[in-house]
Amino acid sequence: MTTTTIKARSQGREATRPRGRAAWFVLPATALLLVFFFYPIATIVWRSLTEPDAGFGNYTALLHDGLSVKVLVRTLVTALIVAATTLVIAYPYAYAMTKVRPRTRAVLTVIVLLPFWTSLMARNFAWYMLEQRGGPIERFLGLIGFDGVVLLGTVAGVTVAMVQVMLPFMVLPLYSAMEQIDPRLLDAAGSLGAPRWRAFGRVYVPLSVPGMLSGFSLVFIMTLGFYITPALLGSPQNSLISQVISERVSKLLDFGGAGALGTVLLGVTLLVLFIVSRFGGPARALGGAVTHD
Amino acid sequence: MNPNSQEAARGIRIKGVSKLYTGTSHPAVDEVSLDIADGEFMTFLGPSGSGKTTMLSMLAGFVSVSAGSIEIDGRDVSRLKPHKRDLGVVFQQYALFPHLSVTKNVAFPLQQRKTPKAEIARRVAETLDLVHLGDYADRLPGQLSGGQQQRVALARAVVYEPRALLMDEPLGALDKRLRDQLQREIARMHRELGMTFIFVTHDQHEALTLSDRIAVFNEGRIEQVGKPADLYERPETLFVAEFLGESTGFRGTVDKAAGILRCGGHELRAPRLDPELDRCAGVAVVRPERLKLHVDDTEVHAEHNHIGATVTEIVYVGDRHQVGLRFADGTKGLASHPVGSPLPAMPGEGVTVSWDPRHQAIVRDHAGGPAAPAAVPAGA
Numbered sequence: 001m002t003t004t005t006i007k008a009r010s011q012g013r014e015a016t017r018p019r020g021r022a023a024w025f026v027l028p029a030t031a032l033l034l035v036f037f038f039y040p041i042a043t044i045v046w047r048s049l050t051e052p053d054a055g056f057g058n059y060t061a062l063l064h065d066g067l068s069v070k071v072l073v074r075t076l077v078t079a080l081i082v083a084a085t086t087l088v089i090a091y092p093y094a095y096a097m098t099k100v101r102p103r104t105r106a107v108l109t110v111i112v113l114l115p116f117w118t119s120l121m122a123r124n125f126a127w128y129m130l131e132q133r134g135g136p137i138e139r140f141l142g143l144i145g146f147d148g149v150v151l152l153g154t155v156a157g158v159t160v161a162m163v164q165v166m167l168p169f170m171v172l173p174l175y176s177a178m179e180q181i182d183p184r185l186l187d188a189a190g191s192l193g194a195p196r197w198r199a200f201g202r203v204y205v206p207l208s209v210p211g212m213l214s215g216f217s218l219v220f221i222m223t224l225g226f227y228i229t230p231a232l233l234g235s236p237q238n239s240l241i242s243q244v245i246s247e248r249v250s251k252l253l254d255f256g257g258a259g260a261l262g263t264v265l266l267g268v269t270l271l272v273l274f275i276v277s278r279f280g281g282p283a284r285a286l287g288g289a290v291t292h293d
Numbered sequence: 294m295n296p297n298s299q300e301a302a303r304g305i306r307i308k309g310v311s312k313l314y315t316g317t318s319h320p321a322v323d324e325v326s327l328d329i330a331d332g333e334f335m336t337f338l339g340p341s342g343s344g345k346t347t348m349l350s351m352l353a354g355f356v357s358v359s360a361g362s363i364e365i366d367g368r369d370v371s372r373l374k375p376h377k378r379d380l381g382v383v384f385q386q387y388a389l390f391p392h393l394s395v396t397k398n399v400a401f402p403l404q405q406r407k408t409p410k411a412e413i414a415r416r417v418a419e420t421l422d423l424v425h426l427g428d429y430a431d432r433l434p435g436q437l438s439g440g441q442q443q444r445v446a447l448a449r450a451v452v453y454e455p456r457a458l459l460m461d462e463p464l465g466a467l468d469k470r471l472r473d474q475l476q477r478e479i480a481r482m483h484r485e486l487g488m489t490f491i492f493v494t495h496d497q498h499e500a501l502t503l504s505d506r507i508a509v510f511n512e513g514r515i516e517q518v519g520k521p522a523d524l525y526e527r528p529e530t531l532f533v534a535e536f537l538g539e540s541t542g543f544r545g546t547v548d549k550a551a552g553i554l555r556c557g558g559h560e561l562r563a564p565r566l567d568p569e570l571d572r573c574a575g576v577a578v579v580r581p582e583r584l585k586l587h588v589d590d591t592e593v594h595a596e597h598n599h600i601g602a603t604v605t606e607i608v609y610v611g612d613r614h615q616v617g618l619r620f621a622d623g624t625k626g627l628a629s630h631p632v633g634s635p636l637p638a639m640p641g642e643g644v645t646v647s648w649d650p651r652h653q654a655i656v657r658d659h660a661g662g663p664a665a666p667a668a669v670p671a672g673a
Contacts, residue, residue, distance in 0.1 A: 187384075192449065193406055194401075
C-alpha cells in the first residue's frame with residue numbers, strides 16, 4: 001500500500017511541474033473570454049439591476065407580468081423533452097457505433113456530423129417546408145389516418161426540429177463513453193448468471209451514465225438558449241425565452257427586463273450544470289480512481 | 294435412480310468440437326475431443342492462435358459451436374446461453390464491474406440466483422476471506438492492484454459454487470512475483486474447493502506446476518493430453534517436445550526391426566519403438582538434465598547412447614550450468630550440468646554426450662519425409 005501512495009504522489013508532482021508554463025498558453029483564451037464574454041455578461045446583470053431604476057424591480061416584474069414565468073417554464077419543459085427524446089434516439093445509435101466494423105463506424109459518424117456541415121438556416125427552412133400546411137409530413141400522416149396534423153407553429157414542430165439539430169451533441173459524448181466499456185464485462189455478467197438484457201441493464205447502462213449526463217446537459221443547455229429554430233418554426237403564442245428576450249431588446253428597448261430574463265436563464269443553466277456535476281462526480285471518478293485517490 | 298450411473302456421467306465431455314469463424318478458411322478449433330473428469334485441474338496449453346481460448350469460449354458459451362457437442366454431466370449444453378451453463382469464468386483482464394464495490398461484484402452472481410440477502414452477505418464474506426481480501430470489501434476495483442483485482446475475479450467466479458471454473462490466461466497481465474503468488478493460491482483453491490478447473494495458458498511452467506492433466510493445443514487441434522510428467526518425459530510429437538521445456542533433437546531414420554534410429558553414420562539405441570514410425574524420419578528428443586557430459590567415451594555406460602559434440606557456451610544459472618552444444622552437422626543442443634561436479638570441457642573444446650535411451654522420446658519429424666542430415670560427429 002505504501003508503495004502505491006508514494007508512486008501516486010510522485011506522479012502528482014510530475015504533473016504539477018509544467019503547470020507554471022501552461023498558464024501562459026491559456027492566457028489568450030482567457031483574455032478573449034474576459035473582454036468578449038464576462039464583461040458583456042456583467043453589463044447585462046448590471047443593467048438588469050439598474051435600468052430603469054436601481055433594485056430588483058425587473059425581477060419582481062418578471063414574476064408578475066403573467067408571461068415571463070409561463071415562457072420560462074415552457075422553455076424548461078421543451079428543453080427537457082428535447083434532451084430526453086434526443087437521448088432515447090441517440091442511445092441505440094451510439095451503441096451500434098461501438099458494435100460495427102471501423103469502416104461502417106466512419107460512415108455512421110459522418111451521418112451524425114452531416115448536419116454540422118449544413119447551414120442552420122438551410123436546415124430550419126427545410127423543416128419549415130416539411131412541416132408546413134400541405135407539406136410532406138401532413139400528407140404522410142394523412143395517409144396513415146391522422147388528418148390535418150400541422151406541426152408548423154406548434155411546440156411539437158419546434159421539438160422535432162431541435163432534436164434533429166441536437167442529435168450530434170448527444171451521440172458523440174455517448175459514443176465516447178460507450179467505447180470505454182469493456183465488452184467482456186457483458187460476457188462476465190452472462191457467465192455469472194445474468195441474461196443478456198439484465199447484464200445490459202445492470203452493467204452497461206450504469207457505465208454509460210457519464211456519457212448520458214454530459215450529452216443530456218449539453219443538449220438541455222443549448223436548447224434553453226435556442227433562438228432561430230423556435231423563431232422560424234414556432235409561433236408567437238408558443239414563444240420560448242430567447243424570442244421574448246430578443247423582442248424586449250429590439251422592439252421594446254427594455255434592456256433592464258431583457259437583462260433580468262437573461263440573468264435568470266444563466267442562473268438556471270448554472271444550476272443544471274451544478275446538479276449534473278453532483279451526479280457525474282462519482283461516475284467520472286470511476287475511470288481514473290487509482291491515480292485520483 | 295442408480296447413484297453409480299449418475300456418477301459415471303459426471304464431468305465435462307467435448308465431442309468432436311470445431312469452430313469455423315465466418316470469413317476464414319481454417320477452423321480455429323478443429324474436431325477437438327476431450328473428457329475432463331470431475332474435480333480435475335485441466336490446462337489448455339498452446340501458443341497464441343492455437344485455439345485454446347476459442348475452445349474455452351465455446352465451453353463458456355461466448356462463442357457458438359460450429360460442429361460437435363459439449364456435455365456437462367451428460368447434458369448437452371452446446372446450445373445453452375452462458376447464463377444457463379452454471380460455469381465460473383475468470384478473464385485475463387479481470388472484467389470486474391468498475392462501478393460496483395468488491396462486495397457487490399462478488400454478490401452479483403448470487404443476486405442473479407435470488408439467494409437470500411443474509412446468505413449472500415455470509416458467502417461473500419467467506420469467499421473474500423478465501424482470497425485474503427476481507428479488508429477490501431468496500432473498495433472499487435479501480436482502487437485495487439492487478440493481483441488484488443484478479444483475486445476478486447476469482448472470488449466472484451467461485452462464490453456461487455459453479456459446476457466448473459474456467460480461467461483464460463488469468464495471470465497473463467501480472468508481473469512475475471504476483472504470478473507465482475497467485476499460482477499458489479489457485480492451486481490451494483483447487484485443493485480446498487475440489488471444483489473442476491479449466492485453465493488456459495501459453496506458459497509451460499504454469500501448466501506443469503498447476504495441472505493434473507495438460508492438453509497441448511496446436512493449430513486448432515490437441516497434439517497430446519497427459520499428466521505433466523508424461524508430456525515432459527514422453528512427448529508424442531515434435532511440437533509437444535519443443536513447446537514444453539528445452540530439449541535436444543537428434544534427427545534420423547527409424548529402423549524398428551533393429552531397434553535403432555539411424556543418424557547418418559550413427560546408430561542410436563531406441564527400445565520400445567512405435568511400429569507406425571518404422572522407416573520414417575524420426576527425432577530422438579532428450580531433455581537437458583538427461584544428457585551427461587564426459588571428457589571422452591571411455592566412461593560412457595555400455596547401454597547408453599553417445600555422440601561427440603563441441604561446447605559452445607556455459608551459462609551459470611545458480612542451481613546448475615547450462616551447457617550449449619553443437620554437433621558435427623551443426624545441430625544445436627542443450628545440457629544441464631550439476632554445479633557440484635567439475636565441467637568436462639570449456640567452450641570451444643570437444644565433449645562426449647551420453648544418455649540413457651529410456652529417457653529419450655522418438656517422435657515423427659515435422660517433415661515426415663526422408664531423413665534429414667543428422668547429428669553425426671565427424672571424428673566418431
